[in-house]
Amino acid sequence: MNDTVSPIAANLAQVQARIAAAASAAGRAPEEITLVAVSKTKPAAAVRAALAAGQRVFGENRVQEAAEKFPALRAEYPDLRLHLIGGLQTNKARDAVRLADVIETLDRPRLADALAAAMEKEARRPDLLIEVNTGAEPQKSGIPRDQADAFIDACRARFGAQLVGLMCVPPVGEDPRPHFTWLAACARRHGLGVLSMGMSADFEVAIACGATWVRVGTAIFGARG
Numbered sequence: 001m002n003d004t005v006s007p008i009a010a011n012l013a014q015v016q017a018r019i020a021a022a023a024s025a026a027g028r029a030p031e032e033i034t035l036v037a038v039s040k041t042k043p044a045a046a047v048r049a050a051l052a053a054g055q056r057v058f059g060e061n062r063v064q065e066a067a068e069k070f071p072a073l074r075a076e077y078p079d080l081r082l083h084l085i086g087g088l089q090t091n092k093a094r095d096a097v098r099l100a101d102v103i104e105t106l107d108r109p110r111l112a113d114a115l116a117a118a119m120e121k122e123a124r125r126p127d128l129l130i131e132v133n134t135g136a137e138p139q140k141s142g143i144p145r146d147q148a149d150a151f152i153d154a155c156r157a158r159f160g161a162q163l164v165g166l167m168c169v170p171p172v173g174e175d176p177r178p179h180f181t182w183l184a185a186c187a188r189r190h191g192l193g194v195l196s197m198g199m200s201a202d203f204e205v206a207i208a209c210g211a212t213w214v215r216v217g218t219a220i221f222g223a224r225g
């Protein structure tokens with residue numbers, strides 16, 4: 001290590017300060033909000049720089065990429081927490097269960113079946129979030145709004161306390177606020193404590209709307225190529 005603060009460490013400090021400011025502006029405690037550092041497409045060296053700066057919670061979109069980067073890092077940092085935040089194919093369920101501490105993108109009955117079977121085989125039970133496609137975008141993963149209540153109830157019955165919350169990715173270029181408030185109301189209705197919402201462009205808005213996890217990539221690691 002040298003004396004120069006890495007840009008990643010400086011960016012992390014800045015994002016943490018912005019989270020704290022957004023929390024207090026909303027009358028919330030900064031400790032209520034967990035920063036998930038999204039390291040997709042970035043090399044392990046970038047994750048290492050964040051780890052050296054004290055960051056422990058990371059998000060990856062693709063199972064394959066997570067499998068290439070994270071097992072070695074986890075061996076060095078046993079308290080690292082890996083979240084999978086990308087749309088998940090059922091044929092990747094077993095690898096996902098093996099790798100992740102949290103799967104944020106449970107969004108359909110067939111995936112619930114695949115994850116349940118994988119958890120049985122792997123004897124490993126990552127926490128689960130249900131992703132809602134709040135903007136009804138056909139290319140995006142997530143359960144439609146009008147099916148969310150029934151799916152949440154079914155997953156609750158099946159997974160119990162392993163189901164911890166809800167996640168959404170609002171449409172690009174739209175005001176995210178109505179999406180965030182809808183998700184917050186849905187979580188409240190179901191007594192779910194975790195709300196994963198907000199990215200580099202809108203995490204302060206998400207915190208104002210009740211986010212407990214914010215998923216931030218670009219503001220920490222820089223633009224993706």
Ligand SMILES: *Cc1c(COP(=O)(O)O)cnc(C)c1O
Pocket residue numbers: 038040061085086169198199200201215216217218219
């Ligand atoms: C890439 C990604 C993020 C982070 O996005 P940034 O704009 O780089 O902060 C958050 N959530 C999901 C689901 C993503 O795919």
